[in-house]
Amino acid sequence: xxxxxxxxxxxxxxxxxxxxxxxxxxxxxxxxxxxxxxxxxxxxxxxxxxxxxxxxxxxxxxxxxxxxxxxxxxxxxxxxxxxxxxxxxxxxxxxxxxxxxxxxxxxxxxxxxxxxxxxxxxxxxxxxxxxxxxxxxxxxxxxxxxxxxxxxxxxxxxxxxxxxxxxxxxxxxxxxxxxxxxxxxxxxxxxxxxxxxxxxxxxxxxxxxxxxxxxxxxxxxxxxxxxxxxxxxxxxxxxxxxxxxxxxxxxxxxxxxxxxxxxxxxxxxxxxxxxxxxxxxxxxxxxxxxxxxxxxxxxxxxxxxxxxxxxxxxxxxxxxxxxxxxxxxxxxxxxxxxxxxxxxxxxxxxxxxxxxxxxxxxxxxxxxxxxxxxxxxxxxxxxxxxxxxxxxxxxxxxxxxxxxxxxxxxxxxxxxxxxxxxxxxxxxxxxxxxxxxxxxxxxxxxxxxxxxxxxxxxxxxxxxxxxxxxx
Numbered sequence: 417x418x419x420x421x422x423x424x425x426x427x428x429x430x431x432x433x434x435x436x437x438x439x440x441x442x443x444x445x446x447x448x449x450x451x452x453x454x455x456x457x458x459x460x461x462x463x464x465x466x467x468x469x470x471x472x473x474x475x476x477x478x479x480x481x482x483x484x485x486x487x488x489x490x491x492x493x494x495x496x497x498x499x500x501x502x503x504x505x506x507x508x509x510x511x512x513x514x515x516x517x518x519x520x521x522x523x524x525x526x527x528x529x530x531x532x533x534x535x536x537x538x539x540x541x542x543x544x545x546x547x548x549x550x551x552x553x554x555x556x557x558x559x560x561x562x563x564x565x566x567x568x569x570x571x572x573x574x575x576x577x578x579x580x581x582x583x584x585x586x587x588x589x590x591x592x593x594x595x596x597x598x599x600x601x602x603x604x605x606x607x608x609x610x611x612x613x614x615x616x617x618x619x620x621x622x623x624x625x626x627x628x629x630x631x632x633x634x635x636x637x638x639x640x641x642x643x644x645x646x647x648x649x650x651x652x653x654x655x656x657x658x659x660x661x662x663x664x665x666x667x668x669x670x671x672x673x674x675x676x677x678x679x680x681x682x683x684x685x686x687x688x689x690x691x692x693x694x695x696x697x698x699x700x701x702x703x704x705x706x707x708x709x710x711x712x713x714x715x716x717x718x719x720x721x722x723x724x725x726x727x728x729x730x731x732x733x734x735x736x737x738x739x740x741x742x743x744x745x746x747x748x749x750x751x752x753x754x755x756x757x758x759x760x761x762x763x764x765x766x767x768x769x770x771x772x773x774x775x776x777x778x779x780x781x782x783x784x785x786x787x788x789x790x791x792x793x794x795x796x797x798x799x800x801x802x803x804x805x806x807x808x809x810x811x812x813x814x815x816x817x818x819x820x821x822x823x824x825x826x827x828x829x830x831x832x833x834x835x836x837x838x839x840x841x842x843x844x845x846x847x848x849x850x851x852x853x854x855x856x857x858x859x860x861x862x863x864x865x866x867x868x869x870x871x872x873x874x875x876x877x878x879x880x881x882x883x884x885x886x887x
Contacts, residue, residue, distance in 0.1 A: 462486055471508075531568075558598075564608070566590065573597075588614065591647075597634070604639040611646035617653075637679070645669050655679050659705070661687045669694060676700040685710040685728065695720040697758070703728050714747040715754065722758035722767060730774075745782040749775050765884075769808040776806045803878050810882035817875045824868050838865070841873040 459480035467488035473481070474494045482502040491506070494514040502522045510530035513521075517537045524544040531548040537557040548568045555575040563573075564586040571588070574596035583601055587608035595616045617634075634654035642662045643649075650672045657679035671694065678685070678701060685705035692715050702712070703726035710728055730748040733741060752775035759767035780797050800806050804813040825835045834848050845865070 563588070585610070588612070590614070600635045600637070602637045604636045606640070607642040609644040609646060610649060613648040614645075615650040615652075635679070645671055648672070650674075651676075657683045659683070659685050661689055661692075663689055663692075670696060672696040672698070673700055674698040676702070678704045678706075682706045683710075685712065687712045687715065689713075689715055691716045691718070692720060693718045696762075697722045697725040699723075700725040702726060712751070714751040717754045717758050719761075720758045721762035722755060723762040723764040725767070727755050727771070730778075741785060742782070745778055745785065749778040749782065752778060769806070773806045773808055776801065799874075800878070803875060804882050807878060807881040807884070810879055813875055813879040813882055817872070817879060820868070820871050820875065824864070827864070838868065839872060841869045841876070 458478065460476075460478055460482070462481075462483045464485040465487070467486070469488070470490045470492065471486070471488040472492045472494070473496060474492070475496075477497045479498065480500045480502070481496070481498050482504075483506060484502075484504045486505075487507045489509055491508050491511040492514070493501075493512070493516060496513075496515075497517040499518070500520040500522070501516070501518045503526060504524050506523075506526040506528070508528050511526070511528055511532070512530075513533040513536055515536060516533065518539075520540045520542075521533075521538045522542045523546060524542075526545070527547045529549045531546060531551040533553040533555070535554050535556050538555055539558065540560045541553075541555070541558060542562045543564070543566065544562075545565045546567070549570075551566065551568045551571045553573040555573075555577065558575045558577045559580060560582045561573070561575075561580070562582075562584045564584070566587070567589040569591045571590045571593040573594070575598050577598045579600040580598045580602070582603040582605075583595075583597065584605045585595075586606075588610045590610075590612040592612060593610075593614040595614075597616060634652075636654050636656045638658040639656050640660045640662075644663060647669045648671075649669065651674075652672070653675040655677050659676065659678075671692075673696065675698070681704070683705045685702055688711065695717065697720070705728060707728060711731055712728055714730075730751050733744045752771045756768050756771040756775060759765070759771060776797060780794065780801070783794050783797070803816050804810070821835060821839060824830070824838065830838065831849055837843050837847050
């Protein structure tokens, strides 16, 4: 089927540009029933047309407009009011929508250098298989957006709507993408792949008329992320009721979650990926999600960072999920070690030692449950727990130091000089006044002194070790 070549100088072109208001079908060599009143109740179909120049569709009102197989230099669709606008197989240097009013805009298979929608009211926007150098979409009114298989250098989407029902992004091949979105989104889905840098923000910070707008939280009631991210990805400062991460990010590019908090104590969190590389979790309250149904699996958080983020406790043993109790304990220990390592990499020492403590508690539980129970493995862990909470509490270590040495002082009736001297694990016996008295010394003193040297050495080490989390 050949395209009809419409010359700019022809009468047919002039009539079409002036007022395209009614046409049952325009295809092949037929342009029919062009009426010039600017408004009608019949659909318009422009099929297989090659315009030698620019195509303007201005100030028109009708139920449905469809462009299929149309070629033009530039296309301008201005002040158009339609129920539905469908665009397929379009080839042009640029396409511009200005002040478009439509319940549905559907764009598929389009190749252009510049794709621009300026301040339009589009309730449902679907864009599939579009290639362009620059894509800019600015919406005044919008309820659903579905964007799939987009290839461009820069992609920018902003919406002035306060609430959106659904946002779907799939297979976004861009160098830089930015989404400036409504304050509330009921359903947010990311899947397929996102290649290039991508950031999502809540647009209230741009509202100059509201002085408190910059402090408002973005609300996403349901978010599902199952993408492979090949570039840098940012998702900041939002409240959510259902947060689900199920992607495996094994390639380059970092994923930055900042300020994620639950909508309520019954909110659901699920992080079920096998590998989560190059993630950043800053100031997120994952522990605030409901414990009963939430789940964070024993992921591999290689090269990931966690700073100021609280993570939920590892779930309870589930026979339907775990092969046996030993497998459950190994997964629990790996989970807390991964969290501790993320905190360590980001410099969050408080988080590091808190999750390290949980990992050590799990290790003790694992040793006790193991049929090949070894007291040699158990003793160092239990002593570290008792005397310093696994090197996390210098105060507990200090209390034990004071308690042991004060008991030593009372038991042997030391002087203050002897107490200070004996506190040094490598002190000389001759330096003690206790031994210089003429009274005979009980042989048990030498044994007690030897034990106290070991205890003081151990406790001083624990005391110093516990201070490391502050440096």
